[in-house]
Amino acid sequence: MHPMKSDWISRLATCVLALMLTACATPQHMYGWGGYQDKVYEHFKGQGAGPEQQILGLEEDLQRMSGKGMAPPPGYYGHLGLLYLTTGKSDQAAQAWNKEKALFPESTQYMDFLLNNMKKQKG
């Protein structure tokens, strides 16, 4: 057998193997998630660190995401706004909900509903 030919086949085999390994690889995520879903679960169960600690964790994760050039997922700022509201920071809650609206215009009607409710309760 010609040594050159064998070499060529080996190289082709390597290429096929590489293709196989990458073809089914998990795709990149569209969003940075941080600990969002875990925090949502804790919030629902009423366990874990409480709203102040959740806020700190979510804010830290946001910085980490922007460092990696990733956007937070739908609902991230919405949940953050709810936490701000429960800790009496209604200005920050409004900011967070406006941010949700800016990132995801699909949320406009619901965010406006929440913002209006908050205004009514304040005034």
Place this chain on the structure above:
Amino acid sequence: MRQHRIMLGLALSAVLFATGCAHRPLQSVDYTAFRQAKPRSLLVLPPVNESPDVNASFSMLSQVTFPLAESGYYVMPVTLVAETFKQNGLSNPPEMHAVAPAKLKEIFGADAALYIKIKRYGTTYTVLNSAAIVAAEANLIDLQTGSTLWTGSASASNAENSNNNSGGLGGLLVAAIVKQIINSTTDAAHPVAGITSSRLLSAGHVNGLLYGPRSPKYGLDGQN
């Protein structure tokens, strides 16, 4: 000889390659209404729980955003949605599921809503094994028209990959006891619910949801 072996390897690889990620062409779900409605934003109602575990609904609800958002949909913030229901005097999922679609549309402004029912959530024991199992089904309803756009179901178990026991019957029994302790003392079903949620709500599966507008794969699935 060597060349033959490499050729054989190549042929095998090709077969593996062709079957490895194959999508079955089988398609029994009718996507006509789904395609016409083109939902962009989804409201996930807190799931109705038919299992004895009181955590099931929140466990599932906290893990639905990932598969849906990564499939290209906007998902109404789940904690805020639950809070809004509560402030309107509704705290049980069956009551929330009974609200008229038009009313949900008026408050949340979502294009469609997902109604999820948890059929199983928790640990099942047999003599030689125990497994945390979560099973759920979902209906996607157009909030404009009230019509059904898609239905699906999925289940997952943490025993799916654990039949590689060695050590004979005694070993099996010990493993079963250890697993029973783990499955009953920790929140073993919660991560399983995450897998169920992904199987149920990720786009790109046979009979699964279509990709949403935010996904780069939007409009490319199920070309028929």
